[in-house]
Amino acid sequence: MSERRSDSQDWDWSSPQCRAQLDEIFFRQHDYIQANSPEHQEFWTFFERFQRFKARKEMAGSKNNRGSNKAESHEGKARKKSGGGAVDLGLPKVYDARYKINVSVCSRDVEHGFGSSGHRRHREPSGPGRQEIADCRLALLHFLDFTQKQSFGKVVKLRQEQKNLPIFQYRERIVALVRSHPVVVVAGDTGCGKSTQVPQYLLSSGFSQIACTQPRRIACISLAKRVSFESLNQYGSKVGYQIRFETSRTPATKLLFLTEGLLLRQIQQDVSLAQYQVLIVDEVHERHLHCDFLLGVLRTLLALRPDMRLILMSATINIKLFSSYFSNAPVLQVPGRLFPIQVIYQPVPPEEQASKSEKLDPRPFLRVLQGIDQRYPADERGDLLLFLSGVAEISTVMEACQTYAAHTKRWIVLPLHSTLSLAQQDKVFDIAPPGVRKCIISTNIAETSVTIDGVRFVVDSGKVKEMSFDVKAKMQRLQEFWISRASAEQRKGRAGRTGPGVCYRLYAESDYEAFAPYPVPEIHRVALDSLVLQMKSMGLGDPLFFSFIDPPPSSSIQTAVTYLKEQGALDVHGQLTPIGRLLAQLPVDVVIGKMLVLGSLFSLLEPVLTVAAALSVQSPFLRSAQHNPDCSTARQPLNSDLGDPFTLLNTFNAWVQVKGERGGGSKKWCKRRGLEEQRLYEMVNLRRQFKELLRSHGLLEPEKHSVQLAQDRAQRRKRLTERQRLFQLKREHDLQEGSHRKVLCLEEGLGGEPSSGSDSEGTRSGKKDKDSAGQDMDIQEVKFKLRHNVSELQEAAYISADLSSRQQVLLRLVLCRGLYPQLALPDEHNSTRKDSEQVFHTCNKQGVVIHPTSVFASDPEVLHVPEYESSKFDADKGQSSRHQLLAFVTLLETNKPYLSNCVRVPALQTLLLVANSIDSNADCSRLVVDGWLELNVSDGEAALRALSSALTLRGEWESLLQAQLVHAGPSSTTGLGFTGPKLSRRKLEKLADGLIRFLVYTEVSYSLRRLTALQPQNLYIGPQLNMELSLPQLFPGMSAEPDPVKGGLRVTNYFTYNCLCDFKDLYSECLRIFWSCPHCDLRLPLTPLERMQHEATCRFAEEQLPEDDPDTLKAASSSSLTRLYHCDICDKDLTLTSTEILRHKRQHLP
């Protein structure tokens, strides 16, 4: 031993050089463990521990040196004994821990033979000697053995957990049932393990190509993650997921978790779903719209695919319904795993019950907190979960609870609802410090979607807010209801997941008995527009006769059909129109889909993509930041008084620029403006999906590969290494994800931003916040960069940020035509009302207000008719050329009916261009639009001119749109893609120009009002017997026929001439007035109809003229990205892209 010591005098195990020398022996490039890998680092940590342990043991050994004979004698005894045994195992005589390791390592010293006995080489002055190599080898063997034991231990633990699940006993029965029956229902309550285990049972018994649907995207990801981990395939792709923007699916995937909506889309592509052998539909009891529909579709699909296996999984709710829908499919019931829960009914005393207008009284909730504090010692862990109906209720109760918490220091109060930022939502999973309980105040989101462990107490208010659709008012409504018994049980169950619990119900047991047994299925509550559209495109026949598991009221199907007809998605016979077919493919609301299609026609695609994406995700503007003056100031430059979609557009564009310039700095940028960055990430993903969809349907030219080819090789390589680095970062993130939860501090629940604190505690929590934010930002940023080409996005953002005012006019028209008929009229007395009391009317609902988050709520003056105009004529009250309408995305009634996401548009011009029904009197001075808006134009001449231009423009617009759609149609089915632009760019530009001119330069003074309820009855003259039928052709290819209901003449499918009852002479249509054509030299006395006819043919002829100036044409068609820019400083006209313009401008900066 002493010899060894002297030998190792100059050998230092902790020196990096010494280690590096051993690395060259044991951890070479092709060895099992390579230098600088994570395992390599772990090894050296292990090594230190191992050496310390050995040293300790040696010390202990030398102390007991004299006693060592004892051990030897023991061994001698043992051997003696064994000598008498029947079988000799042939074990070595002296114990060595090394014999316990079943691995050997072939390292460089072994391969090259040095260090072996006989050829004892002289060690280099500082190199490792035989002893060092032996020490390292021994440590390595122990390390390998240790890592094996670690991993194997994990497998054992996993298998044990699986065995402990209630469903494990039913494993074989489930597989047998699925083998012998086409449809099986597995019913089990929370915690029985059905969602994770059933797919695995099927997988391990030989089934493959399994699809398992989930109602929520997040569940797809987490289940795929969990199941791949449990089936020991964490790093393979046997188990995958597919959701709207993300997939981990590969050809090797055998089990796929996907959303119900996505499976429906797949059926749309392939009716027989040949790609799957087994379908599992999970959570069928939740009765989501998609799920109910999916079940109906699958029922018919099973007839086509007798080999297909379908498994329905549900909670033990209404199982009979599902079984009998699939001809009495066998049901397997699995008990849940819940601990006993004590139910305490504590009805709210009458004096504490809030009437409709009042705030919720928090006292009943506070009493529960107090009761818990009195009854249960603080060192007994267990958190509290409170179920309330909505956000307003949550903040009321939260305020009271926080006061109590600040006093007792025993509670951390946390809200939980879907409009919170994700970071805030995530806090409910963090751990309370000892002696403190979490009090989570939640909507019904915690009933099924979010599962929080460690809850011991539940308070159930018994209320829920549910969305319903008011068919009559065409309005969504968020109303408070009593929950169902099934929901009450679900809420109660949340208290018994980790141990016995208590559920306080703030209603009487008799109330509970009176609850409905189940919640109302979504299909009975919501608008069915998208559903009916999808049914039509799947060729499922008349939706009224589709055999739903629980058919919706036929009135709501009819409403949807009518709506789709209004939108132009269905024709009069209820068949899909070309645009309808396309809309059915887009996974968005019909109105948003229309915007996309319309936007692709003009060169407005980039801004329209952004707006459509922005309107399809939750608002990025955090409610909590609304009252923060700093946020408002920072947001100010993003606001647009044109409307909320423009504010969203500005926000997105500014964010993209920040991403491009500062990368990860965008997180801070968002925080200062009170923006939830996650929503912006969603927008950028959705935007890209829209773009791809439009491209695959031939509405967009294919990507220009030439640009990529032109990039030089070095640049490409740079991008490639960058991507590799990003992938590495993402992998590292995935590995450490969800590894540990933070411990909350007592101040955390006290609301407000933690950074606002000035004391040491404040800075501490602020720092913590920054750290976690830093990590979070990294991965989002990485994903963003992996998915998107930032410079391409920047280019797109430049284009849409730099819209000329003319383009903005056109964009508003496109948005409005998309949103039509969702229009609202400002009340005529608004200019005399306070900002907060502005009232609007829609076609079906009077007296709606603008949501406080809208720009028009804070700046309603932009909607008022300028005073100097309206007061100019005393006789013609309300006459102006500046009337405006609001096009809105949603009308939702909560405590009031609110309009959200509004754009303002010029009333007369827009109506003439988009309305489905325009009726006029004889001289067109009075127009009624869609039966509810009346326009009185003082100057009949001007009215006629406007109407005539509108008819022409609409005709052109429609024919170009149809040409685009027809062109799009076949290419999407043959998969050949875009076959080259067939639409004349010149025609499109001319149309765009015409529309813009019409919107901007139509100066007509008119009054605008809503017809009162009685007026429509006496609106029309009705069919006239003495009507002349042989009228001249008004427009090429269009005929005017008497309208059988309204009377007058149907000039186009949206314009009926002279059908309005009028105080003026019925025969004014025959009155000829001298008129000169603005397009040719014609000057003749003509009737209004004759004038329109002439104008139409005159313009038609004008279009046939040979193409004008070839130079301008060339400039216009050269690139959609470049445009003419006049630089005031150089005083030159330049043709540049938007980015180039910006660069050019920067040149001039000092």
Place this chain on the structure above:
Amino acid sequence: VISHGVARGAFTCELCELSSPYTFYGQKPPNTRGIVLLEECYGMRDPFNPEKEKFLLLGSKCSVCNKTVCVGTECSLFYTKRFCLPCVREHLDQFPEQIQTELAKKKSPNSRDRWSPEDEL
């Protein structure tokens, strides 16, 4: 070249019934240079390690009774060869004292989950 790609079957321990698909059997885990096993083993890719080459040994055959057993300390031990615990108990006297005390220690609970280098030597 053998890889961990395809499962060759299911490994099941005859004592504790632990079961898992295995991707190789033998003394040479696929794609590993310099590693040789001292017994014929059932193994798979280490499911908890992102690197494809890392393997996990599941079990092997008892050198006495030829039963397939997992490497878990509840079922078997390796001491120059694999022994299932029933066989170890039967021939306990032939094993060195250290192994005997280790086995005796195992009877007490809680010693399973925590690993310390002490257990290893």
